[in-house]
Amino acid sequence: MTEPGGRRPRVFLVDDHELFRSGVRAELGDAVDVVGEASEVGAAIEMILERRPEVVLLDVHLPAGGGRAVVQGVVPTAPEVRFLALSVSDAAEDVIGVIRAGARGYVTKTISGPELADAIRRVADGDVVFSRRLAGFVLDAFAASPGPSDDPDLDQLTAREQEVLRLIARGYPYKAIAKELVISARTVETHVSSVLHKLQLSNRHDLTRWATERRLI
Protein backbone atom coordinates (compact mmCIF):
# COMPACT_ATOMS: atom_id res chain seq x y z
CA MET A 1 0.00 0.00 0.00
CA THR A 2 2.84 2.33 0.84
CA GLU A 3 4.71 2.35 -2.45
CA PRO A 4 2.85 0.53 -5.18
CA GLY A 5 5.18 -1.04 -7.69
CA GLY A 6 8.04 -0.40 -5.32
CA ARG A 7 10.37 -3.01 -3.94
CA ARG A 8 9.31 -6.62 -3.81
CA PRO A 9 9.61 -8.21 -0.40
CA ARG A 10 11.42 -11.53 -0.27
CA VAL A 11 8.88 -14.07 0.87
CA PHE A 12 9.10 -17.65 2.04
CA LEU A 13 6.03 -19.93 2.06
CA VAL A 14 5.42 -22.57 4.68
CA ASP A 15 2.34 -24.69 4.13
CA ASP A 16 1.83 -28.41 4.03
CA HIS A 17 -0.60 -28.16 1.13
CA GLU A 18 1.18 -28.04 -2.20
CA LEU A 19 -2.01 -26.87 -3.87
CA PHE A 20 -2.32 -23.94 -1.56
CA ARG A 21 1.34 -22.92 -1.96
CA SER A 22 1.06 -22.82 -5.72
CA GLY A 23 -2.23 -20.94 -5.39
CA VAL A 24 -0.61 -18.30 -3.22
CA ARG A 25 2.37 -18.01 -5.57
CA ALA A 26 0.04 -17.49 -8.52
CA GLU A 27 -2.06 -14.94 -6.67
CA LEU A 28 0.86 -12.91 -5.45
CA GLY A 29 2.41 -12.93 -8.91
CA ASP A 30 4.99 -10.20 -9.29
CA ALA A 31 4.05 -8.40 -6.13
CA VAL A 32 6.58 -10.34 -4.09
CA ASP A 33 9.72 -12.36 -4.61
CA VAL A 34 9.11 -15.91 -3.44
CA VAL A 35 12.53 -17.20 -2.38
CA GLY A 36 11.46 -20.64 -1.28
CA GLU A 37 8.87 -22.84 0.23
CA ALA A 38 8.65 -25.74 2.64
CA SER A 39 6.00 -28.12 3.78
CA GLU A 40 7.24 -29.19 7.17
CA VAL A 41 8.60 -27.66 10.33
CA GLY A 42 12.18 -28.95 10.20
CA ALA A 43 12.83 -28.17 6.56
CA ALA A 44 11.17 -24.77 6.96
CA ILE A 45 13.41 -23.71 9.83
CA GLU A 46 16.53 -24.87 8.00
CA MET A 47 15.70 -23.14 4.73
CA ILE A 48 14.51 -19.93 6.37
CA LEU A 49 17.75 -19.66 8.32
CA GLU A 50 19.67 -20.28 5.11
CA ARG A 51 17.79 -17.88 2.83
CA ARG A 52 16.80 -15.19 5.33
CA PRO A 53 13.58 -13.96 3.72
CA GLU A 54 12.00 -10.74 4.94
CA VAL A 55 8.60 -12.29 5.50
CA VAL A 56 7.55 -15.85 6.12
CA LEU A 57 3.98 -16.68 5.18
CA LEU A 58 3.23 -19.28 7.76
CA ASP A 59 0.44 -21.81 7.89
CA VAL A 60 -0.79 -22.14 11.44
CA HIS A 61 -1.58 -25.82 11.04
CA LEU A 62 1.49 -27.87 10.30
CA PRO A 63 2.21 -31.43 11.29
CA ALA A 64 4.69 -31.72 14.15
CA GLY A 65 4.36 -28.55 16.16
CA GLY A 66 2.43 -26.21 13.89
CA GLY A 67 3.38 -22.71 12.83
CA ARG A 68 4.39 -21.89 16.38
CA ALA A 69 7.29 -24.36 16.21
CA VAL A 70 8.64 -22.67 13.10
CA VAL A 71 8.54 -19.24 14.72
CA GLN A 72 10.21 -20.53 17.83
CA GLY A 73 12.87 -22.28 15.76
CA VAL A 74 13.79 -19.25 13.69
CA VAL A 75 13.44 -16.22 15.95
CA PRO A 76 16.33 -16.92 18.38
CA THR A 77 18.83 -17.11 15.49
CA ALA A 78 17.28 -14.68 13.06
CA PRO A 79 15.11 -12.15 14.88
CA GLU A 80 14.88 -9.97 11.78
CA VAL A 81 12.70 -12.51 9.94
CA ARG A 82 9.05 -11.54 10.25
CA PHE A 83 6.14 -13.90 10.24
CA LEU A 84 2.66 -13.44 8.86
CA ALA A 85 0.34 -16.22 9.97
CA LEU A 86 -2.11 -17.58 7.48
CA SER A 87 -4.81 -20.05 8.32
CA VAL A 88 -8.14 -21.48 7.34
CA SER A 89 -8.86 -21.82 11.00
CA ASP A 90 -10.68 -19.08 12.80
CA ALA A 91 -10.14 -20.76 16.12
CA ALA A 92 -8.92 -18.34 18.75
CA GLU A 93 -6.33 -20.73 20.14
CA ASP A 94 -4.54 -21.06 16.81
CA VAL A 95 -4.50 -17.37 16.16
CA ILE A 96 -3.47 -16.17 19.59
CA GLY A 97 -0.99 -19.03 19.89
CA VAL A 98 0.98 -18.13 16.81
CA ILE A 99 0.87 -14.42 17.62
CA ARG A 100 2.15 -15.01 21.10
CA ALA A 101 4.95 -17.09 19.60
CA GLY A 102 6.03 -13.98 17.71
CA ALA A 103 4.14 -13.63 14.45
CA ARG A 104 3.56 -10.04 13.34
CA GLY A 105 0.13 -10.55 11.97
CA TYR A 106 -2.63 -12.90 11.06
CA VAL A 107 -4.81 -13.18 7.99
CA THR A 108 -7.23 -15.88 6.90
CA LYS A 109 -6.63 -17.93 3.78
CA THR A 110 -9.73 -16.50 2.14
CA ILE A 111 -7.94 -13.15 1.81
CA SER A 112 -7.68 -11.88 -1.76
CA GLY A 113 -4.39 -11.74 -3.64
CA PRO A 114 -3.91 -7.95 -3.59
CA GLU A 115 -4.89 -7.79 0.09
CA LEU A 116 -2.38 -10.50 0.89
CA ALA A 117 0.36 -8.71 -1.05
CA ASP A 118 -0.46 -5.55 0.86
CA ALA A 119 -0.34 -7.36 4.18
CA ILE A 120 3.04 -8.86 3.29
CA ARG A 121 4.44 -5.44 2.39
CA ARG A 122 3.24 -3.99 5.63
CA VAL A 123 4.76 -6.78 7.67
CA ALA A 124 8.00 -6.37 5.72
CA ASP A 125 7.95 -2.68 6.66
CA GLY A 126 7.74 -3.63 10.31
CA ASP A 127 4.05 -2.99 10.70
CA VAL A 128 1.53 -5.22 12.30
CA VAL A 129 -1.34 -6.78 10.41
CA PHE A 130 -4.45 -7.41 12.42
CA SER A 131 -7.35 -9.03 10.69
CA ARG A 132 -10.83 -8.14 11.91
CA ARG A 133 -11.06 -11.48 13.55
CA LEU A 134 -7.79 -11.16 15.38
CA ALA A 135 -8.89 -7.75 16.63
CA GLY A 136 -12.08 -9.37 17.90
CA PHE A 137 -10.13 -12.09 19.69
CA VAL A 138 -7.84 -9.59 21.33
CA LEU A 139 -10.73 -7.45 22.53
CA ASP A 140 -12.33 -10.57 23.87
CA ALA A 141 -9.16 -11.62 25.64
CA PHE A 142 -8.61 -8.25 27.27
CA ALA A 143 -12.29 -7.57 27.85
CA ALA A 144 -12.72 -9.30 31.19
CA SER A 145 -12.58 -6.91 34.11
CA PRO A 146 -8.94 -6.30 34.99
CA GLY A 147 -7.89 -8.51 37.85
CA PRO A 148 -4.87 -8.11 40.11
CA SER A 149 -1.93 -7.37 37.90
CA ASP A 150 1.83 -7.14 38.25
CA ASP A 151 2.23 -4.75 35.38
CA PRO A 152 -0.88 -2.71 34.57
CA ASP A 153 0.81 -1.16 31.57
CA LEU A 154 1.24 -4.53 29.95
CA ASP A 155 -1.89 -6.17 31.18
CA GLN A 156 -4.49 -3.72 30.03
CA LEU A 157 -5.36 -2.02 26.80
CA THR A 158 -5.67 1.73 26.88
CA ALA A 159 -8.99 3.27 25.87
CA ARG A 160 -7.40 4.43 22.64
CA GLU A 161 -6.08 0.99 21.82
CA GLN A 162 -9.49 -0.46 22.42
CA GLU A 163 -11.03 2.11 20.12
CA VAL A 164 -8.54 1.25 17.40
CA LEU A 165 -9.12 -2.47 17.76
CA ARG A 166 -12.88 -1.97 17.74
CA LEU A 167 -12.65 -0.02 14.49
CA ILE A 168 -10.46 -2.72 12.97
CA ALA A 169 -13.06 -5.29 14.00
CA ARG A 170 -15.77 -3.13 12.46
CA GLY A 171 -13.94 -3.37 9.15
CA TYR A 172 -12.13 -0.04 9.01
CA PRO A 173 -8.80 0.19 7.20
CA TYR A 174 -6.06 2.08 9.02
CA LYS A 175 -6.61 5.24 6.99
CA ALA A 176 -10.29 5.33 7.87
CA ILE A 177 -9.46 4.67 11.51
CA ALA A 178 -7.09 7.60 11.52
CA LYS A 179 -9.77 9.80 10.03
CA GLU A 180 -12.42 8.61 12.45
CA LEU A 181 -10.24 9.16 15.50
CA VAL A 182 -8.60 12.28 14.10
CA ILE A 183 -5.10 10.93 14.49
CA SER A 184 -2.38 10.11 11.97
CA ALA A 185 -2.14 6.73 10.27
CA ARG A 186 1.27 6.41 11.91
CA THR A 187 -0.32 6.73 15.33
CA VAL A 188 -2.83 4.04 14.48
CA GLU A 189 0.09 1.84 13.55
CA THR A 190 1.75 2.61 16.87
CA HIS A 191 -1.35 1.63 18.80
CA VAL A 192 -1.63 -1.65 16.96
CA SER A 193 2.04 -2.47 17.54
CA SER A 194 1.58 -1.70 21.19
CA VAL A 195 -1.38 -4.07 21.35
CA LEU A 196 0.70 -6.79 19.69
CA HIS A 197 3.46 -6.17 22.17
CA LYS A 198 1.06 -6.52 25.09
CA LEU A 199 -0.44 -9.60 23.58
CA GLN A 200 2.96 -11.23 23.28
CA LEU A 201 4.45 -10.17 26.57
CA SER A 202 1.56 -9.83 28.93
CA ASN A 203 1.13 -12.52 31.48
CA ARG A 204 -2.02 -10.86 32.62
CA HIS A 205 -4.01 -13.13 34.81
CA ASP A 206 -7.15 -12.82 32.73
CA LEU A 207 -5.30 -13.40 29.51
CA THR A 208 -3.79 -16.53 30.92
CA ARG A 209 -7.14 -17.77 32.05
CA TRP A 210 -8.72 -16.84 28.76
CA ALA A 211 -6.02 -18.72 26.96
CA THR A 212 -6.31 -21.69 29.26
CA GLU A 213 -10.00 -21.88 28.67
CA ARG A 214 -9.21 -22.17 25.01
CA ARG A 215 -6.43 -24.66 25.70
CA LEU A 216 -3.62 -22.38 24.58
CA ILE A 217 -1.10 -22.90 27.31
Added chain:
Amino acid sequence: MTSETTKPLRRLRRSRSDRVLGGVCGGVAAAVGIDALVVRVAVVALTVAGGTGALLYVVAWLLLPEEGKDRSIAQAASVDRGKDLGELLAIASIVLGALLLVRATGIWFSDALVWPLLLAGIGLAVIWRQAGDEDRSSFLRVVERLPRPGTAPAPAPDLRLRRAALARVVLGVALVVGGVGAFLAASDAFSAVRQGVLATAGIVGGLALITGPFWVRMGRDLASERRQRIRSEERAEVAAHLHDSVLQTLALIQRNADDPRAVVTMARRQERELRGWLFENDQDVPGAETLAAALARAGEEVEGLHGASIDVVAVGDLPLDDRARALVAAAREAMVNAAKWSGDETVSVYAEVRDGQASVFVRDWGAGFDPDAVAADRHGVRESIVDRMHRHGGQAFVRSTPGEGTEVELRI
Protein backbone atom coordinates in the same frame (compact mmCIF):
# COMPACT_ATOMS: atom_id res chain seq x y z
CA MET B 1 -26.40 -103.34 24.19
CA THR B 2 -24.94 -105.65 26.73
CA SER B 3 -24.31 -108.27 24.07
CA GLU B 4 -22.04 -106.02 22.06
CA THR B 5 -19.07 -106.48 24.29
CA THR B 6 -19.10 -110.16 23.51
CA LYS B 7 -18.94 -109.59 19.76
CA PRO B 8 -15.56 -109.68 18.08
CA LEU B 9 -13.84 -106.40 18.72
CA ARG B 10 -12.25 -106.43 15.31
CA ARG B 11 -15.46 -105.42 13.63
CA LEU B 12 -16.61 -103.20 16.36
CA ARG B 13 -14.90 -99.81 16.13
CA ARG B 14 -15.68 -96.38 17.45
CA SER B 15 -16.98 -94.47 14.49
CA ARG B 16 -15.11 -91.42 13.24
CA SER B 17 -17.78 -90.24 10.88
CA ASP B 18 -20.85 -90.79 13.04
CA ARG B 19 -20.00 -89.66 16.49
CA VAL B 20 -21.51 -87.57 19.20
CA LEU B 21 -19.13 -88.16 22.04
CA GLY B 22 -16.66 -90.93 21.49
CA GLY B 23 -18.26 -92.56 18.48
CA VAL B 24 -19.32 -95.61 20.51
CA CYS B 25 -23.00 -95.57 19.59
CA GLY B 26 -22.20 -94.87 15.93
CA GLY B 27 -19.77 -97.77 15.90
CA VAL B 28 -22.19 -100.11 17.63
CA ALA B 29 -24.99 -99.11 15.31
CA ALA B 30 -22.79 -99.73 12.27
CA ALA B 31 -21.71 -103.13 13.59
CA VAL B 32 -25.23 -104.21 14.43
CA GLY B 33 -26.83 -102.55 11.45
CA ILE B 34 -29.41 -100.30 13.12
CA ASP B 35 -29.87 -96.55 13.30
CA ALA B 36 -27.38 -94.88 15.64
CA LEU B 37 -30.19 -92.82 17.11
CA VAL B 38 -31.76 -95.97 18.59
CA VAL B 39 -28.51 -96.86 20.32
CA ARG B 40 -28.11 -93.34 21.61
CA VAL B 41 -31.60 -93.17 23.01
CA ALA B 42 -31.00 -96.49 24.73
CA VAL B 43 -27.76 -95.25 26.29
CA VAL B 44 -29.36 -92.03 27.50
CA ALA B 45 -32.33 -93.94 28.87
CA LEU B 46 -30.09 -96.38 30.73
CA THR B 47 -28.10 -93.47 32.07
CA VAL B 48 -31.08 -91.59 33.37
CA ALA B 49 -32.61 -94.75 34.77
CA GLY B 50 -29.71 -95.71 36.95
CA GLY B 51 -26.39 -94.76 35.51
CA THR B 52 -25.47 -98.04 33.83
CA GLY B 53 -25.74 -96.55 30.35
CA ALA B 54 -23.05 -93.98 31.01
CA LEU B 55 -20.86 -96.51 32.69
CA LEU B 56 -21.12 -98.93 29.81
CA TYR B 57 -20.51 -96.15 27.39
CA VAL B 58 -17.34 -95.02 29.07
CA VAL B 59 -16.06 -98.57 29.34
CA ALA B 60 -16.75 -99.17 25.66
CA TRP B 61 -15.04 -95.89 24.82
CA LEU B 62 -11.96 -96.99 26.66
CA LEU B 63 -11.88 -100.47 25.20
CA LEU B 64 -12.96 -99.95 21.60
CA PRO B 65 -10.28 -98.77 19.19
CA GLU B 66 -11.19 -95.88 16.95
CA GLU B 67 -11.89 -96.58 13.31
CA GLY B 68 -8.60 -96.85 11.41
CA LYS B 69 -6.58 -97.43 14.54
CA ASP B 70 -5.73 -100.78 15.95
CA ARG B 71 -5.38 -99.89 19.61
CA SER B 72 -8.01 -98.78 22.03
CA ILE B 73 -7.40 -95.93 24.40
CA ALA B 74 -6.91 -98.42 27.22
CA GLN B 75 -4.40 -100.40 25.17
CA ALA B 76 -2.54 -97.33 24.11
CA ALA B 77 -2.45 -96.03 27.63
CA SER B 78 -1.10 -99.28 28.96
CA VAL B 79 1.45 -99.62 26.18
CA ASP B 80 3.01 -96.22 25.82
CA ARG B 81 1.74 -94.41 28.92
CA GLY B 82 1.15 -91.36 26.78
CA LYS B 83 -0.97 -88.40 27.39
CA ASP B 84 -4.16 -90.42 27.15
CA LEU B 85 -3.17 -92.26 30.31
CA GLY B 86 -2.45 -89.01 32.03
CA GLU B 87 -5.77 -87.64 31.04
CA LEU B 88 -7.55 -90.77 32.15
CA LEU B 89 -5.76 -90.66 35.45
CA ALA B 90 -6.66 -87.04 35.89
CA ILE B 91 -10.30 -87.67 35.16
CA ALA B 92 -10.32 -90.69 37.40
CA SER B 93 -8.74 -88.81 40.26
CA ILE B 94 -11.18 -85.94 39.89
CA VAL B 95 -14.07 -88.37 39.96
CA LEU B 96 -12.58 -90.25 42.87
CA GLY B 97 -12.00 -87.05 44.74
CA ALA B 98 -15.58 -86.01 44.19
CA LEU B 99 -16.69 -89.43 45.28
CA LEU B 100 -14.67 -89.28 48.48
CA LEU B 101 -15.93 -85.80 49.19
CA VAL B 102 -19.46 -87.04 48.77
CA ARG B 103 -18.80 -89.94 51.08
CA ALA B 104 -17.10 -87.79 53.65
CA THR B 105 -20.05 -85.46 53.84
CA GLY B 106 -22.23 -88.43 53.26
CA ILE B 107 -24.65 -87.80 56.10
CA TRP B 108 -27.32 -86.97 53.52
CA PHE B 109 -26.17 -89.30 50.83
CA SER B 110 -26.99 -92.91 50.43
CA ASP B 111 -24.85 -95.04 48.19
CA ALA B 112 -27.67 -94.98 45.66
CA LEU B 113 -26.75 -91.35 45.10
CA VAL B 114 -23.11 -91.88 44.47
CA TRP B 115 -23.62 -93.65 41.17
CA PRO B 116 -25.55 -90.93 39.40
CA LEU B 117 -23.26 -88.25 40.77
CA LEU B 118 -20.24 -90.21 39.70
CA LEU B 119 -21.68 -90.62 36.24
CA ALA B 120 -22.57 -86.97 35.99
CA GLY B 121 -19.01 -86.18 36.96
CA ILE B 122 -17.66 -88.53 34.31
CA GLY B 123 -19.96 -87.01 31.74
CA LEU B 124 -18.75 -83.52 32.51
CA ALA B 125 -15.13 -84.54 32.66
CA VAL B 126 -15.40 -86.24 29.32
CA ILE B 127 -17.07 -83.22 27.81
CA TRP B 128 -14.27 -80.97 28.92
CA ARG B 129 -11.62 -83.45 28.01
CA GLN B 130 -13.12 -83.79 24.59
CA ALA B 131 -13.32 -80.11 24.02
CA GLY B 132 -9.81 -79.79 22.61
CA ASP B 133 -8.88 -76.65 20.77
CA GLU B 134 -10.57 -77.64 17.58
CA ASP B 135 -13.53 -79.26 19.23
CA ARG B 136 -13.93 -76.44 21.65
CA SER B 137 -14.12 -73.87 18.91
CA SER B 138 -16.73 -75.82 16.99
CA PHE B 139 -18.52 -76.40 20.28
CA LEU B 140 -18.58 -72.66 20.91
CA ARG B 141 -19.67 -71.90 17.40
CA VAL B 142 -22.59 -74.28 17.71
CA VAL B 143 -23.76 -72.92 20.99
CA GLU B 144 -23.38 -69.37 19.80
CA ARG B 145 -25.58 -69.99 16.82
CA LEU B 146 -28.38 -71.30 18.98
CA PRO B 147 -30.04 -68.03 19.98
CA ARG B 148 -29.42 -66.47 16.58
CA PRO B 149 -31.34 -68.49 14.05
CA GLY B 150 -31.22 -65.62 11.58
CA THR B 151 -27.57 -66.11 10.71
CA ALA B 152 -26.62 -67.64 7.43
CA PRO B 153 -26.53 -71.43 7.27
CA ALA B 154 -23.09 -72.82 7.91
CA PRO B 155 -21.07 -74.48 5.16
CA ALA B 156 -21.71 -78.22 5.01
CA PRO B 157 -18.37 -79.61 6.29
CA ASP B 158 -18.74 -77.81 9.61
CA LEU B 159 -22.29 -78.87 10.13
CA ARG B 160 -21.56 -82.38 11.31
CA LEU B 161 -18.93 -81.23 13.74
CA ARG B 162 -21.29 -78.70 15.13
CA ARG B 163 -24.09 -81.16 15.50
CA ALA B 164 -21.73 -83.43 17.34
CA ALA B 165 -20.71 -80.68 19.70
CA LEU B 166 -24.30 -79.67 20.23
CA ALA B 167 -25.25 -83.25 21.08
CA ARG B 168 -22.35 -83.31 23.49
CA VAL B 169 -23.74 -80.33 25.32
CA VAL B 170 -27.22 -81.81 25.39
CA LEU B 171 -25.85 -85.04 26.76
CA GLY B 172 -23.89 -83.18 29.41
CA VAL B 173 -26.96 -81.27 30.48
CA ALA B 174 -28.98 -84.48 30.57
CA LEU B 175 -26.35 -86.09 32.76
CA VAL B 176 -26.26 -83.20 35.15
CA VAL B 177 -30.01 -82.89 35.39
CA GLY B 178 -30.40 -86.65 35.66
CA GLY B 179 -27.80 -86.92 38.37
CA VAL B 180 -29.22 -84.07 40.38
CA GLY B 181 -32.74 -85.40 39.90
CA ALA B 182 -31.75 -88.85 41.11
CA PHE B 183 -29.99 -87.31 44.04
CA LEU B 184 -33.06 -85.39 45.01
CA ALA B 185 -35.39 -88.32 44.60
CA ALA B 186 -33.21 -90.68 46.62
CA SER B 187 -32.73 -88.34 49.55
CA ASP B 188 -36.24 -86.97 50.02
CA ALA B 189 -34.69 -83.66 49.10
CA PHE B 190 -37.93 -81.89 48.45
CA SER B 191 -38.65 -81.89 52.13
CA ALA B 192 -35.38 -80.29 53.11
CA VAL B 193 -34.59 -76.70 52.35
CA ARG B 194 -30.91 -77.26 52.60
CA GLN B 195 -30.97 -79.93 50.00
CA GLY B 196 -33.19 -77.82 47.81
CA VAL B 197 -30.51 -75.18 47.83
CA LEU B 198 -27.90 -77.81 47.13
CA ALA B 199 -29.90 -79.14 44.22
CA THR B 200 -30.29 -75.69 42.74
CA ALA B 201 -26.62 -75.03 43.18
CA GLY B 202 -25.87 -78.33 41.47
CA ILE B 203 -28.06 -77.50 38.50
CA VAL B 204 -26.79 -73.96 38.18
CA GLY B 205 -23.23 -75.11 38.59
CA GLY B 206 -23.64 -77.75 35.92
CA LEU B 207 -25.21 -75.32 33.50
CA ALA B 208 -22.57 -72.72 34.19
CA LEU B 209 -19.87 -75.28 33.61
CA ILE B 210 -21.33 -76.28 30.30
CA THR B 211 -22.34 -72.90 28.96
CA GLY B 212 -19.78 -70.69 30.69
CA PRO B 213 -17.44 -70.29 27.74
CA PHE B 214 -20.41 -69.45 25.61
CA TRP B 215 -21.52 -66.54 27.78
CA VAL B 216 -18.01 -65.17 28.02
CA ARG B 217 -17.60 -65.36 24.28
CA MET B 218 -21.02 -63.93 23.64
CA GLY B 219 -20.33 -60.96 25.88
CA ARG B 220 -17.08 -60.30 24.06
CA ASP B 221 -18.74 -60.67 20.69
CA LEU B 222 -21.53 -58.31 21.59
CA ALA B 223 -19.09 -55.67 22.77
CA SER B 224 -16.96 -55.86 19.66
CA GLU B 225 -20.03 -55.95 17.50
CA ARG B 226 -21.32 -52.80 19.13
CA ARG B 227 -17.98 -51.07 18.67
CA GLN B 228 -17.95 -52.01 15.06
CA ARG B 229 -21.50 -50.85 14.56
CA ILE B 230 -20.75 -47.46 16.11
CA ARG B 231 -17.72 -47.10 13.88
CA SER B 232 -19.56 -47.97 10.75
CA GLU B 233 -22.46 -45.69 11.68
CA GLU B 234 -20.03 -42.83 12.14
CA ARG B 235 -18.43 -43.55 8.83
CA ALA B 236 -21.81 -43.70 7.18
CA GLU B 237 -22.75 -40.37 8.68
CA VAL B 238 -19.58 -38.70 7.44
CA ALA B 239 -20.02 -40.24 4.03
CA ALA B 240 -23.63 -39.15 3.86
CA HIS B 241 -22.73 -35.64 4.85
CA LEU B 242 -19.89 -35.40 2.37
CA HIS B 243 -22.15 -36.70 -0.31
CA ASP B 244 -25.06 -34.43 0.50
CA SER B 245 -23.01 -31.29 0.72
CA VAL B 246 -19.47 -31.35 -0.52
CA LEU B 247 -19.87 -33.62 -3.53
CA GLN B 248 -23.03 -31.83 -4.60
CA THR B 249 -21.31 -28.50 -4.35
CA LEU B 250 -18.29 -29.74 -6.29
CA ALA B 251 -20.60 -30.97 -9.02
CA LEU B 252 -22.38 -27.61 -9.10
CA ILE B 253 -19.07 -25.79 -9.24
CA GLN B 254 -17.95 -27.84 -12.23
CA ARG B 255 -21.17 -27.05 -14.01
CA ASN B 256 -20.91 -23.35 -13.25
CA ALA B 257 -17.23 -23.04 -14.02
CA ASP B 258 -17.85 -20.12 -16.37
CA ASP B 259 -19.60 -18.06 -13.71
CA PRO B 260 -16.90 -17.06 -11.22
CA ARG B 261 -19.29 -15.24 -8.93
CA ALA B 262 -21.56 -18.25 -8.54
CA VAL B 263 -18.57 -20.48 -7.98
CA VAL B 264 -17.23 -18.23 -5.27
CA THR B 265 -20.60 -18.07 -3.57
CA MET B 266 -21.03 -21.81 -3.61
CA ALA B 267 -17.52 -22.49 -2.43
CA ARG B 268 -17.89 -20.03 0.38
CA ARG B 269 -21.22 -21.39 1.52
CA GLN B 270 -19.88 -24.92 1.41
CA GLU B 271 -16.85 -23.90 3.37
CA ARG B 272 -18.95 -22.37 6.11
CA GLU B 273 -21.23 -25.31 6.25
CA LEU B 274 -18.44 -27.84 6.40
CA ARG B 275 -16.62 -25.82 9.00
CA GLY B 276 -19.75 -25.57 11.08
CA TRP B 277 -20.32 -29.28 10.77
CA LEU B 278 -16.76 -30.12 11.70
CA PHE B 279 -16.18 -27.75 14.57
CA GLU B 280 -19.54 -26.76 15.97
CA ASN B 281 -21.28 -30.05 15.99
CA ASP B 282 -22.47 -29.81 19.52
CA GLN B 283 -23.82 -26.31 19.27
CA ASP B 284 -27.09 -26.94 17.52
CA VAL B 285 -28.88 -27.58 20.74
CA PRO B 286 -32.25 -25.89 20.35
CA GLY B 287 -32.86 -23.06 22.77
CA ALA B 288 -29.17 -22.60 23.43
CA GLU B 289 -28.63 -20.23 20.53
CA THR B 290 -26.76 -17.05 21.15
CA LEU B 291 -26.58 -13.64 19.55
CA ALA B 292 -23.26 -14.38 17.87
CA ALA B 293 -24.46 -17.66 16.43
CA ALA B 294 -27.70 -16.10 15.18
CA LEU B 295 -25.80 -13.25 13.54
CA ALA B 296 -23.39 -15.67 11.90
CA ARG B 297 -26.33 -17.61 10.52
CA ALA B 298 -28.07 -14.50 9.29
CA GLY B 299 -24.80 -13.56 7.58
CA GLU B 300 -24.65 -16.92 5.86
CA GLU B 301 -28.22 -16.65 4.67
CA VAL B 302 -27.74 -13.19 3.23
CA GLU B 303 -24.47 -14.25 1.68
CA GLY B 304 -26.20 -17.15 0.01
CA LEU B 305 -28.98 -14.94 -1.30
CA HIS B 306 -27.05 -11.93 -2.47
CA GLY B 307 -23.56 -13.10 -3.22
CA ALA B 308 -21.54 -10.62 -1.21
CA SER B 309 -19.15 -11.99 1.37
CA ILE B 310 -20.37 -11.29 4.86
CA ASP B 311 -17.89 -11.65 7.67
CA VAL B 312 -19.20 -11.67 11.21
CA VAL B 313 -16.89 -10.97 14.13
CA ALA B 314 -18.32 -11.08 17.62
CA VAL B 315 -16.84 -10.08 20.95
CA GLY B 316 -18.77 -11.32 23.93
CA ASP B 317 -22.12 -12.96 23.58
CA LEU B 318 -25.52 -13.30 25.16
CA PRO B 319 -28.44 -15.69 24.97
CA LEU B 320 -30.93 -15.02 22.24
CA ASP B 321 -33.94 -13.36 23.86
CA ASP B 322 -36.62 -11.28 22.14
CA ARG B 323 -34.56 -8.13 22.14
CA ALA B 324 -31.52 -9.92 20.77
CA ARG B 325 -33.74 -11.46 18.13
CA ALA B 326 -34.94 -8.01 17.09
CA LEU B 327 -31.32 -6.93 16.93
CA VAL B 328 -30.46 -9.85 14.67
CA ALA B 329 -33.44 -9.17 12.41
CA ALA B 330 -32.48 -5.52 12.05
CA ALA B 331 -28.85 -6.45 11.44
CA ARG B 332 -29.95 -8.93 8.81
CA GLU B 333 -31.88 -6.20 7.01
CA ALA B 334 -28.82 -4.00 7.14
CA MET B 335 -26.72 -6.81 5.69
CA VAL B 336 -29.20 -7.31 2.88
CA ASN B 337 -29.12 -3.61 2.05
CA ALA B 338 -25.35 -3.56 2.08
CA ALA B 339 -25.09 -6.68 -0.04
CA LYS B 340 -27.67 -5.46 -2.54
CA TRP B 341 -26.94 -1.79 -2.95
CA SER B 342 -23.44 -0.98 -1.88
CA GLY B 343 -21.65 -2.78 -4.68
CA ASP B 344 -18.93 -3.70 -2.22
CA GLU B 345 -17.99 -7.33 -2.18
CA THR B 346 -17.42 -7.67 1.51
CA VAL B 347 -19.63 -6.58 4.34
CA SER B 348 -18.17 -6.45 7.83
CA VAL B 349 -20.43 -7.24 10.72
CA TYR B 350 -19.12 -6.62 14.19
CA ALA B 351 -21.07 -7.46 17.30
CA GLU B 352 -20.05 -6.54 20.78
CA VAL B 353 -21.65 -7.21 24.12
CA ARG B 354 -20.38 -4.94 26.86
CA ASP B 355 -21.87 -3.96 30.20
CA GLY B 356 -25.22 -5.47 29.29
CA GLN B 357 -25.45 -3.54 26.03
CA ALA B 358 -25.27 -5.22 22.68
CA SER B 359 -24.08 -3.31 19.64
CA VAL B 360 -23.92 -4.45 16.08
CA PHE B 361 -22.09 -2.61 13.33
CA VAL B 362 -22.74 -3.45 9.70
CA ARG B 363 -20.15 -1.80 7.49
CA ASP B 364 -19.53 -1.73 3.79
CA TRP B 365 -17.14 0.40 1.76
CA GLY B 366 -19.30 0.62 -1.31
CA ALA B 367 -21.30 3.33 -3.01
CA GLY B 368 -22.89 4.89 0.04
CA PHE B 369 -25.77 7.33 -0.18
CA ASP B 370 -27.04 10.56 1.24
CA PRO B 371 -29.33 9.62 4.12
CA ASP B 372 -31.28 12.87 3.85
CA ALA B 373 -32.12 12.23 0.25
CA VAL B 374 -33.78 8.85 0.76
CA ALA B 375 -37.42 9.02 -0.18
CA ALA B 376 -39.85 8.66 2.70
CA ASP B 377 -41.61 5.76 1.05
CA ARG B 378 -38.51 3.60 1.00
CA HIS B 379 -39.38 1.12 3.67
CA GLY B 380 -36.18 -0.82 4.12
CA VAL B 381 -34.19 1.41 6.40
CA ARG B 382 -36.99 3.20 8.20
CA GLU B 383 -39.25 0.38 9.10
CA SER B 384 -37.14 -2.74 9.21
CA ILE B 385 -34.24 -1.22 10.97
CA VAL B 386 -34.88 2.03 12.77
CA ASP B 387 -38.48 1.44 13.86
CA ARG B 388 -37.83 -2.12 14.85
CA MET B 389 -34.98 -1.09 17.10
CA HIS B 390 -37.08 1.68 18.67
CA ARG B 391 -39.92 -0.71 19.36
CA HIS B 392 -37.59 -2.89 21.37
CA GLY B 393 -36.05 -0.04 23.27
CA GLY B 394 -32.95 0.17 21.10
CA GLN B 395 -31.40 2.67 18.78
CA ALA B 396 -30.26 2.62 15.20
CA PHE B 397 -27.91 5.00 13.45
CA VAL B 398 -27.21 5.03 9.78
CA ARG B 399 -24.08 6.82 8.64
CA SER B 400 -23.30 7.05 5.00
CA THR B 401 -21.29 9.21 2.72
CA PRO B 402 -21.59 8.85 -1.03
CA GLY B 403 -18.49 7.07 -2.24
CA GLU B 404 -17.34 5.96 1.17
CA GLY B 405 -19.81 3.30 2.04
CA THR B 406 -22.36 2.91 4.78
CA GLU B 407 -22.34 1.90 8.38
CA VAL B 408 -25.41 0.90 10.30
CA GLU B 409 -25.03 0.89 14.05
CA LEU B 410 -27.59 -0.89 16.18
CA ARG B 411 -27.75 -0.81 19.95
CA ILE B 412 -30.01 -2.47 22.39
